Amino acid sequence: xxxxxxxSNGPIVSALGLGCMGMSEFYGDRDEAGSIETLHAAIDDGIxxxxxxxMYGSGHNEALIGRAIKGRRDGVVIATKFGNVRxxxxxxxxxxxxxxxxVAACEASxxxxxxxxxxxxxxxxxxxxxxxxDTVGAMATLVAQGKVRHLGLSEAAPATIRRAHxxxxxxxxxTEYSLWSREPEAEILPTLRELGIxxxxxxxxxxxxxxxxxxxxxxxxxxxxxxxAPRFQGGNFEKNLHLVGQIERIAESKGCTPSQLALAxxxxxxxxxxxxxxxxxxxxLRENIxxxxxxxxxxxxxxxxxxxPAGAATGTRYPEASMAALNR
Numbered sequence: 001x002x003x004x005x006x007x008s009n010g011p012i013v014s015a016l017g018l019g020c021m022g023m024s025e026f027y028g029d030r031d032e033a034g035s036i037e038t039l040h041a042a043i044d045d046g047i048x049x050x051x052x053x054x055m056y057g058s059g060h061n062e063a064l065i066g067r068a069i070k071g072r073r074d075g076v077v078i079a080t081k082f083g084n085v086r087x088x089x090x091x092x093x094x095x096x097x098x099x100x101x102x103v104a105a106c107e108a109s110x111x112x113x114x115x116x117x118x119x120x121x122x123x124x125x126x127x128x129x130x131x132x133x134d135t136v137g138a139m140a141t142l143v144a145q146g147k148v149r150h151l152g153l154s155e156a157a158p159a160t161i162r163r164a165h166x167x168x169x170x171x172x173x174x175t176e177y178s179l180w181s182r183e184p185e186a187e188i189l190p191t192l193r194e195l196g197i198x199x200x201x202x203x204x205x206x207x208x209x210x211x212x213x214x215x216x217x218x219x220x221x222x223x224x225x226x227x228x229a230p231r232f233q234g235g236n237f238e239k240n241l242h243l244v245g246q247i248e249r250i251a252e253s254k255g256c257t258p259s260q261l262a263l264a265x266x267x268x269x270x271x272x273x274x275x276x277x278x279x280x281x282x283x284x285l286r287e288n289i290x291x292x293x294x295x296x297x298x299x300x301x302x303x304x305x306x307x308x309p310a311g312a313a314t315g316t317r318y319p320e321a322s323m324a325a326l327n328r
Contacts, residue, residue: 001046002292004274006198010150010171011077011119015267015292017049018042018285019202019278023064024057027208027280028221032064034280039068041282043076045289051174051202051276053081053124054109058090066114073115079172079200080109081124081154095325097127099138106142122152122174126328132156132164140168152200157327158191170197177201177275179210179262179304180231180243180313193272204266204275206313207232209240211259212248230315239314246307256294259284263291265304 002015021027023035039050050069052061062080069076082105085093109118121142123135142148150171153164164170173192177184178201192199205211207226214220217232226232231240244258251261259277266275277288296304316323 001048003048004198004271006120006150006200006274007169007171007272008196009169010198013049013077013274014047015274016047016263016289017051017079017200017274017276018047019276020050020052020061020065021056022278023280024061026056026225027278028224030057030060031280034282035064036068038280038282038285039065040072042285043069043072045286047285047289048075049077049079049274049276051079051200052113053084053122054105054112055081055084055086055124058086059108059112062109062112066112070114077119078113078115079120079122079152080113080118081122081152082106082109083124083127095125095127097123097130097132097135099134102135102138103142106147110147117146118148120150120152120171121148122154122172123156124154125325126153126156126160128328132160133167136164136167136170143168155326155328158187160328161188161191161195161197165195165197170195172198172200172274174200174202174276176203176317177266178204178206179247179265179308180206180240181317182310185310189270193270199270199273201266201273201275202278204277205259205262210244210247210262211257212244215241228319229317230319231313231317233315236315243308243312247304250300250304250307254294254296254300256291257287259287260291260294261296261304263288264294264296265301267291268296268301 003012004015005012085096087093139151152172154174220226248258251258279285
């Protein structure tokens with residue numbers, strides 16, 4: 001397995017990580033046995049970077065990973081997040097970055113994961129009501145106590161990243177990035193590279209859309225959150241499907257799958273980029289791992305960029321209410 005380092009002083013991880021959110025929520029029914037099998041296969045195949053959060057399944061995802069890594073902890077880099085607060089019935093209750101909450105959330109995550117130290121601890125969303133210096137200061141205390149090894153941010157604006165990094169080194173910034181979500185190229189990526197911070201793109205397959213598997217919103221399970229996402233609704237779906245068709249044609253000429261082409265494109269954006277495609281099936285896990293062997297020439301990269309240029313996707317990434325919490 002090829003490896004990459006997150007940031008100047010961050011952890012060395014497999015060049016491709018595994019996003020675990022869909023194993024617990026948002027993408028249809030849970031399949032715990034299949035998810036455990038996929039997690040074990042990932043570790044066996046050299047994936048050392050597992051990504052979760054305390055809000056995924058309201059703690060279920062962390063507990064699932066805890067069971068899967070029991071007896072397999074060595075060499076596995078566990079990343080989890082705090083900040084999105086949910087109630088007893090899973091209802092979203094806002095964003096919390098207050099120092100006392102940071103401490104409590106970390107203790108709860110450690111318990112669910114069954115580990116003594118979190119390798120990479122992200123603030124999931126920036127709390128507009130709490131200075132980032134206060135939040136990162138509390139996270140830094142967790143590092144000093146040995147409960148956390150490295151710090152990260154998710155969906156933070158460049159100015160916030162700078163302020164956070166001034167308090168304690170930030171190893172990685174996580175945000176959505178793929179062929180149809182290229183907003184980080186304008187300001188975020190240059191900021192990260194200036195500061196020596198690694199970049200972890202989530203949803204590098206466009207929430208599965210870039211795989212070419214979906215032809216209608218009816219292909220999603222009734223409780224799949226993509227049914228409510230603007231990019232998957234009405235005319236937006238059809239317009240975006242046209243873009244995917246172009247990626248499919250390039251992939252066919254390359255002799256790989258559309259998902260492998262899309263992941264190879266993300267991987268080609270720099271050695272400081274570690275995408276975390278999510279899946280709960282071994283078949284797709286291994287298809288994703290094979291993308292590491294897809295080498296794109298400069299000409300192919302230009303052809304892909306022309307087929308799906310920045311800003312080509314129609315519709316926002318999240319519904320309006322959720323968009324308000326991004327890039328703070």
